[in-house]
Amino acid sequence: MDGRFVRADGETIRRRRQELFWTQEQLAEKAGLRKRTIERAEAGEHLQSHTIRAIAQALGLSPAEVTLPGRSSTPGGARASPDPEAAGALKALTASRPPTLPVSVTSFIGRTRELAEVKQRLSATRLLTLTGPGGCGKTRLALQAATDLADKFVDGVWFVELSTLSDPRLVPYLVATALGVREEPNRPLAVTLVDALHPRRLLLVLDSCEHLIAACAEFSHTLLHGCPQLRILATRREVLGVAGELAWRVPPLASPDPQRLLSIEDLVQYEAVQLFVERARTALLTFTLTNRNASVVAQVCYRLDGIPLAIELAAARVKVLAVEQIAARLDDRFHLLTGGGRMVLPRQQTLQAAMDWSYDLLSEPERRLWHRLSVFAGGWTLEAAEAVCAGVGFDVADVLDRLTSLVDKSLVNVEAPDGEARYRLLETIRQYGLKKLERSGQAAVVRRQHLQWFVGLAERAEAELTGPDQGIWLERLETEYDNLWAVLEWSQTEAQGAEAGLRLAAALWRFWLVHGHLREGRRWLEAVLAGSRVAWVAARAKALYGAGALAEDQGD
Structure with missing residues (x-):
């Protein structure tokens, strides 16, 4: 078991766990790992050798008994062992000097400006943290930047994946394993790492630090203070909070506005569209961007917020769905966007899993x-x-x-x-x-409070729309128009919202008139009046007056 990645014998691991009457959660706790890692092991996926050793130790088996035959991803050698306090979680960690960065099997799309900015910022700071929501492409951008900068670090660029680790005490051992640094008896491993790395000029990429924030912050602080030529590039949802850290938020991919009529030549200038087309062709060789589907592809990319993971999962569906069908199903995107590659981390296999990872933390x-x-x-x-x-x-x-x-x-x-x-x-x-x-x-309670707030806002604005601050309040209502629309829609589906919906539409008629939303305003006024009661005299009178004003302006 001298490789960095080996394939787990999922059947043996599952059978032994069941013999011990353990759940996956119990095995994860005893091994110092996350439940998702146990799920991956029982699915027979490739895992780092130290993870296999931890599982074997917890089950009372040898690593060879929980590993399937086959070639590991790296030849082996050096050993780093955890201290006695952590020995219950991990018996030993092994590693050689592996390839310093994992090799991507798909192309890197776009991000020209972002990549240049990340490299520039990394030249100006020793700790750069790429932040952003799950699926936004932090890891991929970090890997590409590290690959491009490899020649500037004579002692290499090193990648450490932390998402499968649950015990914060093991962060130094995982890094030592990756770097091939041996633990010395009766000496803290962090001190040994500082001594080993002090003269070296290298870049350390710490990926997925969010669930180990305190341990990663302390460890990064120790290394940076003791190793003057070391730089760290971290990825996580939030900053580490270490002195000297520079945070850079990874933006979504640029997406076209589906309301604009753009040519195919213009659409393919957008990175989100480039990614969709590239991944769609991987799933279906015959896929092409045509005049018929181009606007729908733009809509898909826009509605998925330019999130790379979501776009890739959507593009993979072209094997069985037309682009129009994919777009139609995006209201239920968490059921639609599944089916990521079996060899990627669980949180990257579905959009739901990516969100769950953030939510659980x-x-x-x-x-x-x-x-x-x-x-x-x-x-x-x-x-x-x-x-x-x-x-x-x-x-x-x-x-x-x-x-x-x-x-x-x-x-x-x-x-x-x-x-x-x-x-x-x-x-x-x-x-x-x-x-x-x-x-x-709590949905009904929160929606009622949402409704009440925007009814109040509209009624405050109503009094100002004929005064000197008309422009300010018109702009404010325009800014909040998505909320106003949502509130009106909800008021039509809930009996307790009908009167408030009538009040809201009645307060907005002048806004619709001044901004030229005549047809839309009349539709809403007619809808709320149809569902109103005669007893709501004041609101009905105002709504009827507003409907008449809009009709008159339309020449009816």
Whole structure:
């Protein structure tokens, strides 16, 4: 078992676990690993040799008994062993000097500007952390940057995958294994690593650090202070919080606006479209971008927020679905976007798994806020979040701190174009949160609070639309139009929202008139009036007046 990657004997591991009457969770705990790693082992996937050793140790077997015959991915040699305190989790870690970076089997698409910026920033700092939501391409961008910079590091670039590790004490041993550094008796391994790396000029890539943040932060701090020529490139959902760290958020791929009519030549300039077409051709050699499907491909890329993982999973479906069918099923994207390669990490095999990975690492209050924020369509302000999200188990005073945490963890985007911060969830992240909200039993309460907030906003705006601040309030209503639309739709499906929906539409008629949304305004006014009661006199009168004003402007 001297290779870095070997194939697990899934049947033997499963049979032995069942003989011991253990669940996968229990085996994971005894081996110091994550449950997903045990699932991969029992599926017969290739795992790093130290992971196989940990599983074998926990089961009371030898590594050879839980490994299938076959060639490992690297020839072996050097050994690093954990200290006695960690010995229960891992008996030994082995590694040689493997290929310093894993070789990608698919092409790297686009990211020219981002790649140049990452390399420039890495030349200016010794710790660069690439942040972003799951599936946004942090690992792939880090690997490409490291590959491009390999010639600048005479002692190599080294990649350490941390996602399968659950015991934070084992971070130094995993790094030592990758680098071929031997542990010395009665001496902390971190000190040995510092001595070994002190004279060396190398780049260390630490991938998927989010679940081991404290251990990775402390370890990175130790190495950087003791090794003056070492640089670290980390990937995770949030920053490590180490002095001197520079964070860089990985953006989505550039996607076309599906409302614009673009030629095929213009569409293929967008990186998201390039990725879809490239991966679709991998799945179906005959796939081509045509005048018939081009606009639908643009729609798919846009609705998937330019998230590379989501786009790749969607493109793989062209084997069995037309692009039009893929687009039609995106409202249920978490069932549609499955089927990633068997050899990739579990969190990269489905869109659901990528979101689950982020969700599982949150505290309960952070999860609760994510659920509730998902009712917002098109974004929100802090004031709106405090009004809508506070409630059972969640105080107004908690909203800002938890919202800040979700921003730090790359789940919420924030912009402040006009002096007021505005927040937004990518649509994929929002849909995941909505599903969780529905299961929480709080959906009706939160939606009512969402409705009440925007009815209040519209009624405040109504009084200002004939005054000197008309332009400001028209712009504010335009900014919130996705939320206003969502509230009107919900009011039509819930009996308790009918009166509030009538009040909202009645307050918006002048906005529709001034902005020229005449047909849309009349449709909504007619809909809310049809579902209204005679007893709602004031709101009905205002809605009828507004409907008449819009009809008159249309010449009816």
